[in-house]
Amino acid sequence: MRRSTIFYSLILISVMGLCLAFDTPRTGDLKFRNPALSIEERVNDLVSKLTLEEKVGQMLNAAPAVERLGIPAYNWWNESLHGIARTPFKVTVYPQAIAMAATFDTNSMHRMAEYTADEGRAVYNESVKAGHRGIYLGLTYWTPNINIFRDPRWGRGQETYGEDPYLTANIGASFVRGLQGTDPVYLKAAACAKHYAVHSGPESSRHEFNAEATDYDLWDTYLPAFHKLVVDTKVAGVMCAYNAFKGQPCCGSDLLLNNILRNKWKFTGYLTSDCGGIDDFYQKHKTHASAEDAAADAVLHGTDIECGNVTYKSLLGAVQHGKISEKQLDISLKRLFTIRFRLGMFDPPAKNKYAKIGAEMLETPEHKAHALKMAHQSIVLLKNQNNVLPLSKHLKKVAVIGPNADNPISVLGNYNGTPSEISTPYKAIKAKLGNNAEVYYDQGISYTSESYTRNIDLGELGTINGQKGFKAEYWQNGTLNGQPAVTRQETAINYIWRDGTFVVGQVSQKNFSARWSTNYVAASNDDISFELTGNKPYKLIIDNEERTLSGEPDGFGPKTYTLKAKKGQSYQVVIEYRQTEGRATFSFKSGVAIKADVNAIAQSVKDADAIIFVGGISPQLEGEEMRVNEKGFNGGDRTSIELPKVQTDLLKALQSTGKPVVFVMMTGSAIAVPWEAENVPAIVNAWYGGQSAGTALADVLFGDYNPAGRLPVTFYRSDKDLPPFEDYTMKNRTYRYFTGKPLYAFGHGLSYxxxxxxxxxxxxxxxxxxxxxxxxxxxxxxxxxxxxxxxxxxxxxxxxxxxxxxxxxxxxxxxxxxxxxxxxxxxxxxxxxxxxxxxxxxxxxxxxxxxxxxxxxxxxxxxxxxxxxxxxxxxx
Known part of the structure; x- marks a missing residue:
């Protein structure tokens, strides 16, 4: 072969490799690979070439590759509630959804969604280049959550845009338009309206709960936002809910799916179940006899994708046993592949402008600035008696107290990504005042108790080989044997490893192990707690002895061990972790057990010129189907909307100092604060404000930003104002039907x-x-x-x-x-x-x-x- 021929052959091979990386044509005789044809023609051709087994596989959220046709694997499950979530990349994190609703600004929401789609495209494009196609790397985002936040006890209400159908519909539509883009051919990303349609807790019973609502409430409250997104905004996807409605599981509802969504609204996009929701048909709701029956009925009701990858595998048997036809599967498959074609997954990158977006779009200055802007816009000034706010920047001493004063977990909310930098209230206030004032910090209490664990910075926990932190060793095997592939020093252990990613260096997340070692010298006789959280085998070894951990029985965590330390004694601390398959998470933290005295805390800050108490609740307490063993919380929901008593007790003690007290609430839901509303001069609701939450709050407190946020939910006075949680009628719920007097009304918010x-x-x-x-x-x-x-x-x-x-x-x-x-x-x-x-x-x-x-x-x-x-x- 001539040298020139070899040269051009190498170029051709390189180009073909690049095309494969971007899901582009590799087999010229396949009609569906021809971008000159219509999407409908291409989809029909592709589906016609699939075997029954291949068709069933493509209806799972983790759809496998069909190598004989050059169809790559694709995982439909991804999240972008307030920025790209759960990705191994560092991304911009905007305020939680409920906080973005408090901006009452559709333009800001649209811009945020555009930026989120840019970062999502960057994650997808970079992942495909690297050959990674696992969960949380795709372009189909199961967002927004446009359920109506009908009851403040619902832990997932933080993911919504509040209690009002009109506000929810318009904020949601702005998000969808921004995320999906304006290209006439391609979707920038695919949004998904969830959870269709009568769904808002309780979390503890969502898999078997049957919601009952009148036709009036269905159409007046629960459906308007879905109608807006499906009919007017052309959202690409819809997710049906776990619970049943009027006796039928929502993913198999005649009324919701066949009658309204497909027939009345003419929805042609794809429909996905919530994760494991089809399993509930026969395991929880008991409306179906078997997996085959459940799978067949869900598909017949238009549920195209099963998130969970379990029950839909029985579709093969359902077809063979005559419970559903293969042609019925084809209807779903055509919807699914239409979305993938609209995302440009089978076209040359040159044809799709979105395929050119790279890693340079992650955490751009514009994105970070917009995260700060929306955090500013979301803050609601609830009370400002005698113009206590804004505070002077010339104060000599400011005390920043409370469980959310320096908690980076709270500001990020749930369904979140991880940014490079996080601003907490304490750190931001300290930065704003600089050397001009003493900024004193004390967590003081936990959310619900005077007892709490004061975290120890892992960089300060111990030393090894003369360096602070942990010696970290990583092996490309699951046995911790042989020479480590990577050895380095680490001062934090908090990791999420996704399919197809690298743990560190070239160590793949599949089949690896790690060991972290340090030497801890006890500074006091206090009990030291060690907390490990992960989904694969791990050990805590102290002084060459494996310690028994207590905690969750399923092995996921968190699990804890308490060391009764002796001052001055040295302890060798080793953590071992093994991962052999799938995605993995692992974190480790340590702390000292504290029992606080609220009066002593108040005495310690009585010489401050101003006291800022940052309390409320946290996504560690409210969220999706959580295990929480704290008074006032259950399964991710709340059993009481009242501010935990210990926080009111501390506020009373702080108020008794006679110094100006500012109460800052972080929360994803309404909190009843009747004593505070009556007695504390200034109250600010800061929600879970995202990566720039602290900076935004400090700007408001010290007058560099004039607040204008509004409440997207009613703040009731007490639990007595609420009907039973399980009651889905709207009688006496939300500002539209509540006949009592709220503490702070929907739409309320003050200004300077x-x-x-x-x-x-x-x-x-x-x-x-x-x-x-x-x-x-x-x-x-x-x-x-x-x-x-x-x-x-x-x-x-x-x-x-x-x-x-x-x-x-x-x-x-x-x-x-x-x-x-x-x-x-x-x-x-x-x-x-x-x-x-x-x-x-x-x-x-x-x-x-x-x-x-x-x-x-x-x-x-x-x-x-x-x-x-x-x-x-x-x-x-």
Missing amino acids: SKFNYGSLQIPATAAHGKNVLVKVKVTNTSKIDGEEVTQLYITHQGLKTRVPIRALKGFQRNLVKAGATKEISFVLKPQDLLITAQDGEQKFMPGTITISVGGSQPTQVSASTRQTISKSVLLR
């Missing part, structure tokens, strides 16, 4: 500026089927520039049928300069004026409505900060 409303322009009558133009003027009467969230509510007057007390139908967030006036316009569309009849039908009802416009609900006006004005309109 003052705003007045005037010149409300609304037509006296509104004709059926016509838009209604509403204009209002907002004046900033203060000397401080500020953003104002203007809200529009509608109240139907005198109707005998059931309607909301009032309903949000418009909102805008605008900057209004000091002393300036801005005219705000809203357009009410015909559907905004409809009511929901008892049978669920949307109807126009002639009569009188009241339109109210202001900075809050019309009955929740603070005269010192803003007003709401209203006018009546005759509908005819």
Whole structure:
């Protein structure tokens, strides 16, 4: 062979290799590989070439490769709730979903979703180049969660956009549009609306729970956001819920799936189960006799993908036994491959602009700046008596106290990624004040008790070979035998290793082992706790003796051991870890057991010029199906919405010092704080604010940012305000139907500026089927520039049928300069004026409505900060 021929052959082989890395053509005679054909033609051709066994495999979330056709493996399961989640890459983490809803800013949400899709494309493209196709690396994101946060006890409410259907629909639509992009051919990423549709706890019974709701509540509350995303926004995917609705599992519901989603709404995208949800058909709900019956029925109801990879494997038998036809599987497969083609997975990278996005798009300055912006925007100033806030930057001593004051876990929320840097309140306040003030920190208490564990920095725990931290050794085997492949010093042990990734250097995450060693010298006689969390075998060895760990029985953790240390004594601490298959996680931390005294804490800070208590709750207490053994919490949910008593006790002690006290709440849900609302001069709700949470909070507390966030949920006064958790009717729930007096209402939020409303322009009558133009003027009467969230509510007057007390139908967030006036316009569309009849039908009802416009609900006006004005309109 001539040298030139060899040269060009090598070039051709290299190009083909690059094409394979990006899922592009490798077999020229396959019709589905031809990008000149329509997606429909290509999908039909591909599906026609699959065997029955291959078809079943492609309906699992971990779809295997079909090597004979050059179809690579693909895992459908990925998350991007508030930034790319659970990835081995460092990514930008935005505020938790409930916090982003508190911004009342669809433009910020859209931009955040665009940036998230950029980072998701970067993760996918870099992973494919490296040959990694495992979980949390794909482009199908099972987000957003647009369930209605009907009850503050639900632990996953933090993942939602709040309690209002209109706010949820509009924030959710902005997210979907930003994530999916505007290309006429390709999806930038594929969003998925979940959990369809009547789903919001309890977590402990979600696998067997049967939700009951009236037709009115279904269409008035639970479905509007899904309708918006499916019909108007063209979301690529939908996830059905675990629970049953009206006796049928949601992933096999005649009403929800066949009648509404596929027939009425004409949804053509893909439908996935929640993870393990099809197993529940026959194992929990007991509505189906076997795995075959469950799998067949789910597919017949349009559930195309099973997350869980178990029950759908029985589809092979279901077809062979005549329970479902192979052609029915083809319907699902065509939907699934249509999404993959729309994501450009079978086209040359040159045709798809999104295929060019690389690692340079991870954690860009623009992305990090936007994470800070949204953290700023999300903060809600609940109370500011006598203008305690903003605090002066010239204070000499500031005390920062509380379980969330320096907790990086809380600021990240759940369903989160990992950023390169995390800002906590204590660190941010210390950075802001610099050397001008003493910033004193003390965790003080735990969330629910005076007893807690003060974490020890692993870099300070011990030394080995003259260096602080741990000697870390990694082997490319599961036995810890032979020469380590990598040896290095580490000061933190907190890892998530995903399929196809490297642990360190060239050590693959599959079939590896690790050992961490240090020498600890006890500084006191305090008990030292060691906590290990992981999903594979691990050991704690102290002084050559393996110690018995206590904790969860399933081996996942956390597991703990308490060492009764003696001051001055040295202990050799060794942790061993083995991983032989699949993905893996492992973390290790240590701490000293503390029993606090709230009065002693108060005495220690009585000389401070200001006291900032950062409390609330944490994603360590509320979330998805969690094991939590703390009073007031169960299974990820809350059994009480009241602030844990120990925090109120500490706040009372701090208040008794006579120094200004600021209470900062971190939370993903509403907390009842009646004593604090009455007695603490300043209260700030900071949610779980993402990677820049601390910086944003410090900016608000010291006047470098003027807060304007609004509550997307009602803050009730006590547990007594709540109906039973399992009751899915909306009677006396959310601001739309609650007849009591809330502590802080939906839409509430203060500012350092003052705003007045005037010149409300609304037509006296509104004709059926016509838009209604509403204009209002907002004046900033203060000397401080500020953003104002203007809200529009509608109240139907005198109707005998059931309607909301009032309903949000418009909102805008605008900057209004000091002393300036801005005219705000809203357009009410015909559907905004409809009511929901008892049978669920949307109807126009002639009569009188009241339109109210202001900075809050019309009955929740603070005269010192803003007003709401209203006018009546005759509908005819």
